[in-house]
Amino acid sequence: MKKVTKEFDKIPTTRIQRASKFIATGAKIGTNYLKHYSKKLVNSETSRDELHNDNARDIYESLSELKGSALKVAQMLSMDKNLLPTAYQQKFAMAQYSAPPLSYPLVVKTFQNYFGKGPNELFDSFTKNAANAASMGQVHQATLNGKKLAVKIQYPGVADSVKSDLAMVKPIALTMFNLNPAEYDEFIGEVELRMTEETDYVLELKRSRELSEKCKHIEDLVFPEYYPELSSQKILTMDWIEGKPLGDVDAASLPNRIGQAMWNFYHFQMHRLKAVHADPHPGNFIITPDQKLGIIDFGCVKVIPKDFYETYFQLMNPNLFDDMKKVEKVFYDLHFIYPDDTAKDRKFFMELFTKLVELLSRPFRSEVFDFSQKEYFETLYGFGEELTNMKELRQSKKARGVRDAIYLNKTYFGLYNILHDLKAKIKISDWK
């Protein structure tokens, strides 16, 4: 068998292949910059947008071939529109997390590992092909005792690959997304933690049951029931919710109460439960035939530490800016500014973050806020773009912001975007 070993030694392992994929992308991006600067020599009009377009296409193409947690990171970065130039966003927004589906024999094997039985023995029926892709896995439809069920199965090895994929995405993220290393480490540490949690279906089951139990009183929401006896580390069984994903329906035509339900759902979680469904993505919500909002994926939950809660939500306090001393204190606590900043830096970042906070917390300063306003969102995105291209921010050696805020910001961003798509008019304090 020694000879066999040798022959197989030549086969490149997937990790090396993936790594070389990144290197190839790096080279391509280099060429794009070259193209950009040579064009600029001839024609100084060439805009950075064109360069971003070229780069976004190349990154997107290589990342979509990767189909792992690396793509998820890219998607996350793209959702956080503050961090990304428009060209990147548009490309990445197209990317769906779609690894090749698990083969049916592997699905059977996963069941056998955890239950000692195949899916056909556990359920009355079980579809051989996946109905949907889910975060890091796929969903099959099953029936048991006349009930339609959704069974989520995780890809093998996903948990292990999270860390190595994230390590590989770092060099690209640093240069392409204009992040500084301190910020990146802060960012990626938190992301790694959340993504590792996402691979733990036992934890997801526990959180799903807790959160849906506590939120079920909120009007216009539908939660599936979960089945612990049919779930394990890599398998999660819940009711099948009829309807269409929010991303597949004409959002603007939905009644206003859907948006209000979503707003209430999020604020109830943040303020009462101090733990929040941190993945407001149109694919994670189902519009049922009677036009209610089904909530199906509690894979990514951010638990809000108490101290951080107090500090963070002062930002949303409508009267915050009446007292600039208080503002300064909050900014110190959130690491927007540091005591050892130079006076010039401190002034710069104070002004910058004041503007940002004022903009983001604007909905909280009215009783009813109309999320359909185009001007508001254009200002928001425009300012985000300005931030990405800001030399001072990029060259700052310190991370501006704290890790606990990353997923809350992401949640608010997702929420605002969805409400904008829904053209919802939200009663801000309705959740109380």
Place this chain on the structure above:
Amino acid sequence: METTKKSRNTRGSKAPGSTSDKIRAAYVDYLLTNGKQPASVYKFCIDLGIKEESFYSDFGSFDAIEKDIWTSFITKTSRALQSDKAFATFTSRERILSFYYALLEELKNNRSFVLQQIGTFRKPELTPSYLKGFKPVFEDFITLALNQGKSNGEISTRPYIDKIYPQLFWMHFGFIVLYWRDDDSAGFEKTDAAVEKSVNLAFDLIGKGAIDSAFDFAKFLYQSKK
């Protein structure tokens, strides 16, 4: 499958508790405890408390026991799959995948023995002696699954080349076993991923696609030059 059964020099399907089962178990126990074969059949039989002739009526040598154990891994797997009703509805790709998974499961239950066997192999020939009974069953299974794929168009027919597919799958399986040997992930789930991905790749290669078009184009160029 019948031919391979005949070629086996034992009657492994005897009732449980038979002498041959006892010999097999005692042999594996000795091998794994001492890390080597017993000094002689004579000594082995005394320790086991059986007559030497009853050993020889079941096995010709210690090597024959090893061969028999390996063969039983694969016949058991193959029989279990054939008797599964769902299996008949599977595509060729799914058949081979479930074959690999079931076989690895069987090997997993005997991992110490398998590792001992793979570890001691020294001779630079492709098929070790203990796999002599295993390999034909393996190739039969693959051939059958591939023929089904050919008849339903899942696999493209390529004269001459497709004859060596079973041999390639055999080498591929060697790769998987070696991967599994070095796999330290929980529940060997990395091996599962390796099986999934490599079999998918294999089927993309033997299915109708770029390779056929390349052949076709090369043939065209060659013929049009004449």
